[in-house]
Amino acid sequence: MIRVAILGQGLVATHLVIGVERIKRGELEPYGVPFARYRLPYRIEDIEFVASYDVDDSKVGKSLYEVAKKLVGDLLPVPESLKEIHVRRGIHLGSMKGLPFSVKGLEEELGDLPSAVAKLVDEFKELKPDVFVNVITTEPAEAYHDIEALRKAIERGETSASHAYAYAIAAYAKETGRKVVLINAIPSPLARDDAVVKLFEEANSIVVGDDGATGATPLTADLLEHLAQRNRRVLSIAQFNIGGNTDFLALSVPERNLMKEKTKSSIVEDILGYDTPHFIKPTGYLEPLGDKKFVSMHIWWKTFNGLDDELVVNMRINDSPALAGLLVDLIRIGKALTDKDVKGTPYLLNAFFMKSPGPRGAKNMARIVAYYKLLDWLKELGILA
Amino acid sequence: MIRVAILGQGLVATHLVIGVERIKRGELEPYGVPFARYRLPYRIEDIEFVASYDVDDSKVGKSLYEVAKKLVGDLLPVPESLKEIHVRRGIHLGSMKGLPFSVKGLEEELGDLPSAVAKLVDEFKELKPDVFVNVITTEPAEAYHDIEALRKAIERGETSASHAYAYAIAAYAKETGRKVVLINAIPSPLARDDAVVKLFEEANSIVVGDDGATGATPLTADLLEHLAQRNRRVLSIAQFNIGGNTDFLALSVPERNLMKEKTKSSIVEDILGYDTPHFIKPTGYLEPLGDKKFVSMHIWWKTFNGLDDELVVNMRINDSPALAGLLVDLIRIGKALTDKDVKGTPYLLNAFFMKSPGPRGAKNMARIVAYYKLLDWLKELGILA
Amino acid sequence: MIRVAILGQGLVATHLVIGVERIKRGELEPYGVPFARYRLPYRIEDIEFVASYDVDDSKVGKSLYEVAKKLVGDLLPVPESLKEIHVRRGIHLGSMKGLPFSVKGLEEELGDLPSAVAKLVDEFKELKPDVFVNVITTEPAEAYHDIEALRKAIERGETSASHAYAYAIAAYAKETGRKVVLINAIPSPLARDDAVVKLFEEANSIVVGDDGATGATPLTADLLEHLAQRNRRVLSIAQFNIGGNTDFLALSVPERNLMKEKTKSSIVEDILGYDTPHFIKPTGYLEPLGDKKFVSMHIWWKTFNGLDDELVVNMRINDSPALAGLLVDLIRIGKALTDKDVKGTPYLLNAFFMKSPGPRGAKNMARIVAYYKLLDWLKELGILA
Amino acid sequence: MIRVAILGQGLVATHLVIGVERIKRGELEPYGVPFARYRLPYRIEDIEFVASYDVDDSKVGKSLYEVAKKLVGDLLPVPESLKEIHVRRGIHLGSMKGLPFSVKGLEEELGDLPSAVAKLVDEFKELKPDVFVNVITTEPAEAYHDIEALRKAIERGETSASHAYAYAIAAYAKETGRKVVLINAIPSPLARDDAVVKLFEEANSIVVGDDGATGATPLTADLLEHLAQRNRRVLSIAQFNIGGNTDFLALSVPERNLMKEKTKSSIVEDILGYDTPHFIKPTGYLEPLGDKKFVSMHIWWKTFNGLDDELVVNMRINDSPALAGLLVDLIRIGKALTDKDVKGTPYLLNAFFMKSPGPRGAKNMARIVAYYKLLDWLKELGILA
DSSP states (O other): OOEEEOOOSSHHHHHHHHHHHHHHTTTTTOOTTTTGGGOOOSOOOOGGEEEEEEBBBBTTBBHHHHHHHHHHHHOOOOOOOGGGEEEEEOOOOTTTTTTTSSBBOOOHHHSSSHHHHHHHHHHHHHHHHHHHEOOOOOOOOOOOOOOOHHHHHHHHHHHHHHHHHHHHHHHHHHHHHHOOOEESSSSSOOOHHHHHHHHHHTTEEEEOOOSSTHHHHHHHHHHHHHHHHHHHHHEEEEEEEEEEEEEEEEHHHHHHHHHHHHHHHHHHHHHHOOOOOEEEEEEEEGGGGTTEEEEEEEEEOOOOGGEEEEEEEEEEEEEHHEEEEEEEHHHHHHOOOOOOOBBBHHHHHHHHBBSSSSSOOOOOHHHHHHHHHHHHHHTTTOOOO | EEEEEOOOOSSSHHHHHHHHHHTTTOOSSSSOOOOGGOOOOGGGEEEEEEEEEEOOOOTSSSBBHHHHHHHHHSSSSSOOOOOGBBBEEEEOOOTTTSSSSOOOHHHHHHSSHHHHHHHHHHHHHHOOOOOOOOOOOOOOOOOOOOOHHHHHHHHHHOOOOOHHHHHHHHHHHHHHOOOOOOESSSSSSTTHHHHHHHHHHHHHHHOOOOBBOHHHHHHHHHHHHHHHTOEEEEEEEEEEEOOOOOOHHHSSSHHHHHHHHHHHHHHHHHSSSSSSEEEEEOOOOHHHGTTEEEEEEEEEEEEEGOOOEEEEEEEEEEEEHHHHHHHHHHHHHHHHHTTTTTOOOOOOHHHHHBSSOOTTTTTOOOOHHHHHHHHHHHHHHHOOO | OOOEEEEEHHHHHHHHHHHHHHTTTTTTTTTTGGGGGGGSSSSSGEEEEEEEEETTTTTTSBHHHHHHEEEEEEEOOOGGGGGGGEEEEOOTTTTTTTTOOBOHHHHHHHHHHHHHHHHHHHHHHHHOEEEEEEEOOOOOOOOOOOOOHHHHHHHHTTTTHHHHHHHHHHHHHHHOOOOOOEESSSSSOSSSSSSHHHHHHTTTOOOOOOSSTTTHHHHHHHHHHHHHHHHHHHEEEEEEEEOHHHHHHHHHHHHHHHHHHHHHHHHHHHHHHHHHHHHHEEEEEOOOGGTTTEEEEEEHHHHEEGOOOEEEEEEEHHHHHHHHHHHHHHHHHHHHHHTTTOOOOOOOHHHHHHOSSSTTOOOOOOHHHHHHHHHHHHHHSSSOO | OOOEEEEEHHHHHHHOOOOOOOOHHTOOOTTOOOGGGGSSSSSSEEEEEEHHHHHHHBTTTHHHHHHHHHHHTTOOOOGGGGOOOBBEOEEEEEEESSSSSSSSSSSHHHHEEEEEEHHHHHHHHHHSSSSEEEOOOOOOOOOOOOHHHHHHHHTOOOSHHHHHHHHHHHHHHHHHHOEEEEEESSSSOTOOOOOHHHHHHHTTEEEEEESSTTHHHHHHHHHHHHHHHTTTTTEEEEEEEEEESHHHHHHHHHHHHHHHHHHHHHHHHHHHHOOOOOEEEEEEEEETTTTTEEEEEEEEEEEGGGGGEEEEEEEEEEHHHHHHHHHHHHHHHHHHHHTTTTOOOOHHHHHBBSSSSTTOOOOOOOOHHHHHHHHHHHTTTTHHH
């Protein structure tokens, strides 16, 4: 059994809990779960959700069933079993600032951040989660790289919600001796923050991140590898993304958009071996598209004899389920890794699953390559047969 | 120095000779040449073209310069050095049947195929090629798998032009003790024909094939691998190709189209691990498109929670230069392999470079994966540092 | 009230009856019904289905409700009111030959075609339809242009099912004095057949056709008009269609495909004013796509200063509902036209709604233009205010 | 003969002068010139360029030949006849602010705007242009609607370059009695500014505008009309544009982007009859794309029976030549209209050729419709036979 706590009960978390419950009941094939074909030490059925945190007043106190009904009730059957877990109030720290939701953080409720962190640690001790999944809305955040600096930021209450959660989780792990996993599926730098990685190492735990690799970015990585392997000279890359979910709404706030842009652009030079002019970023918000975003990409290059070739990719893809499917395996593999005493941040896991793989300075690689490297490593560790 | 003989002086061969000559003169970057970034035992500058064969009356007797001027004179500068090689008459055996060209084969000129084969062997002995590149127009052809059956077909003059060339080349290699390479860049099964592979093995030589992997097929392979790695369930695949070069004209003859279709479809099950409905074949001929074909692809799949995602790929790509760029490396690596006493058909080389990798029964794999496996093998052999 | 009889209870007819019933109940907005915004003499609510004919053994004798449940039950709510009409056996004449369905025609049941025609006329006299909608599967058919020739073909039982239906309908109209409408939504030439048009004229009735203009063809017409208005010189047009409904299955039989091809290609020269190389035809059958076909189009042209521009259009569209929506208005306008004593074949109605507008020799025009010409004509006739 | 003065010697103007000169010499077909198929009172050969204005220090004083060589010398042959005209210093008023060019305006050179305007009027009197073409870089600008307010803005030197030019041109026309044409091919509101229209009316002259309709916008207009005519309910529209010319660079400055956005969005409600969520704006700058921009569009709608259809359009189009081709006819028709004593702003001409047709409050309509309305009007005026 793997006990899982969710941070941010939005669309991704909702797809995650619905999907896992439906797979448990045998109602759903585990499509979109990368390692479903392999025998991992934990089955999907071993995943148990024990807690969920959010700051949205319309969610806090509600059951996951109620939240799910509202978010995807017209699209998916919502299992009754989700009535048992209720959303708890989590950390805000301005992570939803500027968005049209009524929100309040635990730090606002309790007066300061250290009190909120202490309360979280207490709750965690009671709930005993093994794995934490960070899927809060994209927020502005910077890495610290220095534990002392991070600690002071927590004391002053001037940090990101992701960092505050990470800090509380590491404290919980250290104090209880429980080896835990934090999966950071959003752009905030945690697996790329030396300070956070150090805290998790000291707690014999792991932080996986950053920014779950779904949608256009991992595909672009593989397309660029495909071109690089043929020594085609890429002239420029344009990639547009438009969608109607909260993440796209959040990214229409300029400083959040910047967070995403940094993340996405790092693949170009890492994979091609040279930089080339590119425009890769979330482009806009269009409400009717909902969670099914539209992606358009133009890549052109010099082929043999100096001639030009062109590639246009258009996709219409469900944003949140794609990430939810990855989380199912990140939860299972993350837990298996701590069982094998892996600690800190596991680069090869990040390299396949994350847009900005930690640790700091780590390179992006083609996903198809990363996948086989990860397979080999899991076999070496005895996690896969 | 690598001495190269060309079979079929069409667009691909013309791009090959122009590109190599331009690179020799320092006029052209080696884009589209996959291993140009690595240090192979032979440089591109070491490639020397010593002969060219064709059956088109408007080409036989002409210099490669004259042929090139006519085919791509409005698109590319044609180096003067191509004036030195003249097109010789090669084997026809009906390979251009039904196409609007005036053609005659050496077997027609000399009365029968065995005489034509004997003449070719004599010419090869004089010209001393190390590498043969088969880029004749797509022709109907079947594998023999039995040397005796192939020998009898040659005697009767009832075989494909590709098989007749392969037979002559193996004889030349055996008689002279020269280790040679035959690169079969067209769909005719040579590297997948046990008989042909056996003949080359006996001559300490290699046959590389079949069907150079350019265009949509290798990209589809990598896209399918990308989807398979995420356990997305592919519902169907549609892939259209339309172009205006001789190969597309040839493929508008139904039996030739079938040759291509077989080749292309094998990737689906090999990579996904299951078959799924697909429509993958050259679709039509449209003269104004010329050598720059238009490709359109639709792939959709089930993602997590049973929802549907869709991907559309459109490309406008130069058909012949893409293959010519691959040939530059196939020539260099093929020669290096015979230097290392590799014989028969080298699967790992085929797996990256060919649509239907020999030997018979060999599987297709994602190109991104094949590339790294090939790299490792070349390092093991000492061909790459 | 308009009494409607359906010929061919496939997907299109099923969408038509469901949609009309749902609109009657106020459950559905009339999207896809071109003139829903205007006040026509007949409302959608005035449409009443009184009969349906088919040759598929699995449909004949079943209620429209049962047929609809089977065809689209997972996609749409099926109104109970469809339980009242049952499918009658219609004319086959080999129109489903080669397709994997168990079928039998009335002419086979009764021994010869004249008997079948006579039986139909009798049934029509009892059912009193005002409008007939021909949506049988695409069949091979040729125009007669000579009434005597058509009559003899009927006698010999050697004609198309569409022609046999048309003949029976004209006889019914003539014998009863009822002015009727035949809407030919498939490629068989009826509105372009002088003989058929003459028969309808003599019966003070109208035949509308041929081949309902949905999907890529009317869009291509408007795109070409757009380019022509700017004097851009179109170099080539490629248009691919792939789908998984019975019509695509039927078109995978070569002679049927040809029917469609003829229809579609006529737009190029009619609109551009010159012919240009084009590849426009249904391309393949891919079962999982179902009724939602995938269309891909590539058009390029010379712009000012001799430079090349390119346009790629990709669509994923529901094939049958698009046609069903047009039929709703064709039924209403067709009936209104006979009320105004229009007879023969109404070119301006055909020009907007049909791919191959009758009468024989009539030109295609851009749909956007045809629409306004039709509006003007309907106003002139007093059908629109 | 039509004497033409250019305002803004950028890519569009360069394509215009090269194209016209090449057509004069019989070297070029007039593709991209909408009315080339018709017999207008003026032939393309009648166009004579007599002056050109710019503020870029690297252009002022140079011949059009030198400017053209630098801008498109690698793409097009540059006629020698362009050596005779030299770029004069024009109005700046900050229109290039924030862009990486060294610029100076006549108003800076002479100390104030009224002096610059007076100098322009003097030059115009000497050069005697009939038609002025405004193709300066997109600049921020607001309409006045009040002649007095415009006059005061000129006096204070606080207006847009486009308004200053318009003011000078109207003064020149009034003082000399010459009937002139100002074609405003950029987004600045001139034909939509009551004040400017009034000034031109008083001078028996015309102002045509605003913002030449090339690229994605007129195509979107026709696509929306196509959908509206079938009563398909559009759910959302996303349209991305990315290019590498100065106009895209300019539009990466937020306030300029806004100018373009306003222009483009007005088509949605005007044509559909209702507003629908849309994202239509220039999206980014990517230098290697140069003048050949990439456009991607996603439109989806409800079809009959409430099902969803989707359309994706991708284009790779030459931005400047498309506009230059339109200008050839705007010059010819504009002059012909003043010959017929038309004055003010001619809505029907604007409706086909302009993105934001004047006068103020005028509606956008489908281009295919506008074209035929324009044809009718020109016939009525006796301009077309």
